[in-house]
Amino acid sequence: MLMWYILLVITVGLSLSALLYVSLCLAQTTLIQRLSALQNRQKAIAFFLALAFFALISLWLNLMNAVICLLYLAVFWLLSKLILHRLNSVFKADYAAISAVILTLLSLSFGWYQNHRIYHTAYQLQTDKQIAPLRLAFFADSHIGTTFDAEGFAKHLAFLEQQKPDIIFIVGDFVDDSTTKEEMIAACRALGRLSPRYGVYYTFGNHDKGYHNPAIRGFTAQDLAEELQKNNIIILEDEIKMPRPDFYVIGRKDASENLRRNPRQNMPEITADLDKEKYMIVLDHQPNDYKAQAASGVDLVLSGHTHGGQLWPLNKVGEWIGANDHTYGHIQKDKTDFIVTSGLSDWAIRFKTGTKSEFVTIDLQRTAN
Secondary structure (H helix, E strand, O other): OHHHHHHHHHHHHHHHHHHHHHHHHHHOOHHHHHHOOOOOOHHHHHHHHHHHHHHHHHHHOOHHHHHHHHHHHHHHHHHHHHHHOOOOOOOHHHHHHHHHHHHHHHHHHHHHHHHHOEEEEEEEEEEOOOOOOEEEEEEOOOOEOOOOOHHHHHHHHHHHHOOOOOEEEEEOOOEOOOOOHHHHHHHHHHHHOOOOOOOEEEEOOOOOOOOOOHHHHOOOHHHHHHHHHHOOEEEOOOEEEEEEOOEEEEEOOOHHHHOOOOOOOOHHHHHOOOOOOOEEEEEOOOOOOHHHHHHHOOOEEEEOOOHHHOOOOOOOHHHHOOOOOOOOEEEEEOOEEEEEOOOOOOOOOOOOOOOOEEEEEEEEEEOOO
């Protein structure tokens, strides 16, 4: 937690620095020079314009997205100035400004598109264990009400169901702190219309139970659980189910439960009584327990939470500070496969410049002899 506070302080410092840098660069442009030729107040006018830009983006999107826009603009402005520094022209500052604005618009437009378009990512896995072919689908981080409402969510589910999965897993952050009760109920009903052969399984993420007073969004964690169960969604919190005789589904409490004084079981406790000859699938929202999971001998761990790193070039920041063991995609440790999805949506940030939105299918089959 301390590391996140440190990152917050760093972000505030970078934002203030970016605001000052953009205003100083803007003051060098021909337009600002002409506007302030009589008063000699280039820097003041430029700072006011930069601040106005930041305020407008904050009102349109939110403060966090305004910070992202500002930081991208500052970085691209710096790069443009470095590239054009040898150009012998009185309009060099103008060219750098135009270049920075164009690059920022292109980058964030691409990030907006990547956030709102849902891709299908497919994996093929093999195991030495005795298991009949299985197609599973999973998604995480839908954060209902951020990128899409319940109606849009239902359309994405229809596309997922076209892949004909045998079983579907929802690996946390189904709803957000800002999701309304009406949207939550409608989204749960959309889940209830799914009909995979072996059911739909759910584990909570760090946002599902809410960080704030339940009155703010109009429903409690218990309300969410009851609505999911009404729609035949199987919730697992440090619990195990056996949808078919040849594999287990192990759903873990989210790591955030430790902060709520509701600590989760460790992997040896959860798997102690399981038949290790059977295939074991773990649903764990946050990808930060890989060492214990690999040591326990489980076969597949599915996670979300990271949003695939969300923003270039900071995709790996969660790994750098030790918050996550992996950011996106498939890796293997010992004999355990780990897959982290970039998620269906976002939470507060409206751009994915370093990743994409997706749902995942996995075709699992036994290794040929």
